[in-house]
Amino acid sequence: MKDEHLIQKELIKKIVNDTSGAVGIRLCAIGVDLGLFEDLSKFGPSTSQEIADRMLLNERYIREWSLGLYSTGYLEFDKTTRKISIKKEYIPVLVEEGGKFSQKGLIQMLNSTLLPYHELLKVFKNGGGIDYEQIDQGFWDGIDQTGCTRYKHFLVSDWINEMPELKSKLEKGSVTFADFGCGSGRSTIELAKAFPKSQFYGYDLFDPNIDKSKKNAEDAGVINNIDFIQWDVSKKLDQKFDFVACFDLIHDMTDPIQGLRTIREAVKDDGIFVLMDIKCEDDPADNKGPMAPFLYSMSLHFCMTTSLANNGFGLGTVGLPEGKVKEYCKLVGFNNVKRIKTDHPLNAVYEIRPN
Numbered sequence: 001m002k003d004e005h006l007i008q009k010e011l012i013k014k015i016v017n018d019t020s021g022a023v024g025i026r027l028c029a030i031g032v033d034l035g036l037f038e039d040l041s042k043f044g045p046s047t048s049q050e051i052a053d054r055m056l057l058n059e060r061y062i063r064e065w066s067l068g069l070y071s072t073g074y075l076e077f078d079k080t081t082r083k084i085s086i087k088k089e090y091i092p093v094l095v096e097e098g099g100k101f102s103q104k105g106l107i108q109m110l111n112s113t114l115l116p117y118h119e120l121l122k123v124f125k126n127g128g129g130i131d132y133e134q135i136d137q138g139f140w141d142g143i144d145q146t147g148c149t150r151y152k153h154f155l156v157s158d159w160i161n162e163m164p165e166l167k168s169k170l171e172k173g174s175v176t177f178a179d180f181g182c183g184s185g186r187s188t189i190e191l192a193k194a195f196p197k198s199q200f201y202g203y204d205l206f207d208p209n210i211d212k213s214k215k216n217a218e219d220a221g222v223i224n225n226i227d228f229i230q231w232d233v234s235k236k237l238d239q240k241f242d243f244v245a246c247f248d249l250i251h252d253m254t255d256p257i258q259g260l261r262t263i264r265e266a267v268k269d270d271g272i273f274v275l276m277d278i279k280c281e282d283d284p285a286d287n288k289g290p291m292a293p294f295l296y297s298m299s300l301h302f303c304m305t306t307s308l309a310n311n312g313f314g315l316g317t318v319g320l321p322e323g324k325v326k327e328y329c330k331l332v333g334f335n336n337v338k339r340i341k342t343d344h345p346l347n348a349v350y351e352i353r354p355n
Contacts, residue, residue: 024072028094029111030065031074032104033138037086037094040075045083098148105145110294112138113301120301129309135302144212147186150344151247155187156194159276159349162340166243166272166351173197175242178266180233181205181249185213192217192226201241203231233259237266245274248347251320252303254312261332264354273334273352275325279345280318287318291346325350 003009031037039055040046048066052059066084070077074094076085086094092101115136123129160167169175170191175198179188182202192200202213213228231237233246234255244267246259253259267273278295281287287295295317299305304316313319320328326337329352336353 020072024069024074025107025110027065027068027072028074028107029138031069031094032107036062036065037091040084040086041091041095045076045078045081045085047082048084051084097145098152100149100153102145102149105142105147105149107142108138108145109142112136112142113298116301120305123305123308127308129305129307129314130301131309132306135306139302144184144186147183147247150347151187151190154342154344154347155190158343159274159340160191160194162342162349163272163274163351166274169242170195170198175199176201176239177243177245178203178239178241180244180246180263180266182213182228183209185209185216185228187245187247188213188226188228189217189220189222192222193220196225198225200226202226202228203233204228205230205232233262236262239266240268240271241266242268242271243274244271245276247276248278250275251277251315251317252307253315254307254310256313256315256320257328257331260328260334264332264334267354269354271354275350275352276347277320277325277350278317279348280321282321282323284318295346322348322350 034057035055036051039051043050043054046054048063049059051057051062051066066075066077069075070084074086074090076087077083078085092099093103094107095104096102097104112135115138116130116134119130119134160170170177173195177191177195177198177200179191179200179202182188182204185202188200188202192198202210204210204213207230210228210230217223217226217228233249233253244263246263250256250259263273280295299316299318302317304314304319307316308314315324322339329335329337333354334352335355338351340349340351342349
């Protein structure tokens with residue numbers, strides 16, 4: 001007999017599965033932010049009381065947290081000893097900072113991105129957006145973590161390796177490279193480490209990012225060929241560079257065309273502009289797969305809304321596909337746009353020249 005409510009039941013099943021994933025991320029964020037995963041990776045199987053004693057936390061909350069993550073498959077639980085543990089294979093994903101498999105930053109970013117919910121409802125009704133100062137600090141920490149992983153394992157070995165002329169000139173030295181919108185300096189630092197004969201400059205709008213970049217560079221032992229400067233990419237620079245890069249920035253800008261125009265003015269006529277942005281399709285309806293909901297949610301909660309809060313274009317996270325990159329570049333005087341081959345699942349990288 002045909003079930004008249006099969007479609008509704010299938011939808012409910014999907015909602016239940018999605019609910020498990022959503023709350024699982026919140027529980028993982030607690031594990032990351034409080035260092036619970038790290039503690040388990042160091043001390044091995046432990047009862048909730050042993051963890052509480054070591055970390056000076058409340059045992060009852062740890063017990064509930066650990067059982068929640070056991071039910072979702074993130075942790076192991078021995079019913080006889082009542083001890084919680086983390087699989088050693090999970091440690092590179094949930095504990096290691098900057099590792100190739102680390103997802104700590106994604107967990108932090110997802111958890112914090114969803115926090116300004118009632119503010120989001122207001123802009124749905126009234127227009128405008130959510131400005132930067134309303135974004136939770138955990139989001140910025142997550143961005144820093146994901147950048148650490150991405151740039152350490154993809155920037156030089158994958159992306160720069162696919163641009164032989166740029167790589168050769170950086171290796172020979174005596175060239176200048178500007179990283180616009182450098183954030184906490186992770187990308188600039190990886191480049192400066194890899195090419196010690198060239199000079200690197202990281203520019204960012206926010207003073208705290210500049211302070212953190214300098215500290216990260218010092219911790220990485222990169223001092224002689226790197227500098228960080230506070231600057232708004234929408235403002236003109238007098239200096240010209242051999243190479244300029246923007247990593248995951250243009251789609252966030254209030255006026256991406258003006259931003260690209262400023263970049264064109266900063267690149268020497270025989271120079272190269274390296275653009276990394278989100279991998280997406282010209283028709284937004286064609287963005288599919290498991291990461292598409294994440295990208296659209298990121299857009300609503302950060303990329304699009306922060307731009308609209310400042311009367312910007314509001315391109316959004318998937319607002320800069322290859323077709324638009326070429327269109328905008330042509331408008332500002334970049335006439336040669338080449339998309340390079342990359343192995344990264346979320347990012348598209350372009351080698352762009354004036355001529």
